[in-house]
Amino acid sequence: MRTSPSIAPHGPEPDTCIVLDDFAGRLGRAFRETSEERTDREAVIADSLAGEYSEPVRIIAFNTAEGWSRDVSVDIADELRRNYAVEDLSESVLMFLENNRS
Numbered sequence: 774m775r776t777s778p779s780i781a782p783h784g785p786e787p788d789t790c791i792v793l794d795d796f797a798g799r800l801g802r803a804f805r806e807t808s809e810e811r812t813d814r815e816a817v818i819a820d821s822l823a824g825e826y827s828e829p830v831r832i833i834a835f836n837t838a839e840g841w842s843r844d845v846s847v848d849i850a851d852e853l854r855r856n857y858a859v860e861d862l863s864e865s866v867l868m869f870l871e872n873n874r875s
Contacts, residue, residue, distance in 0.1 A: 786838030790817045790845065795828040802830060818849060821866050822857070829869045846873040 789812045792805045811820060817832060832849050835842035850873035853866065862870070 786836055787813060788834050788836045790814055790832055790834045792817060792820075792826055792829050793831040793833070794826045795830050797828065804833075814845075814849070818853065821849075821853070821869070822862070824863050824865070826865060828865050830872070847875050849873075851875055 791807075791812065793802055794805050795802045805826065807820075810816070814834070820826065821829060830846075831844060832846045833842060834845040846869075850870045853862070854870060859867070
């Protein structure tokens with residue numbers, strides 16, 4: 774008898790990060806749409822460094838399998854401060870760092 778592969782993920786559910794971005798003017802703020810593969814912490818940092826966000830305001834992490842969510846903006850800002858030189862950061866990332874101090 775043949776069995777179908779499981780569609781349920783194997784192992785623990787990864788944390789998901791979403792970015793609240795400010796598009797200014799009439800557009801206002803919105804959580805950025807992204808692919809599932811670009812929602813981990815490392816991808817959000819890489820996308821920030823690549824200038825993918827207009828003016829990131831807040832970063833929220835959640836894990837539905839574990840039942841939690843929290844604002845990780847300060848954590849990510851601190852990680853950017855520790856690992857990257859200020860002169861390598863875009864104006865939008867510098868503004869994010871200024872607004873998210875520990």
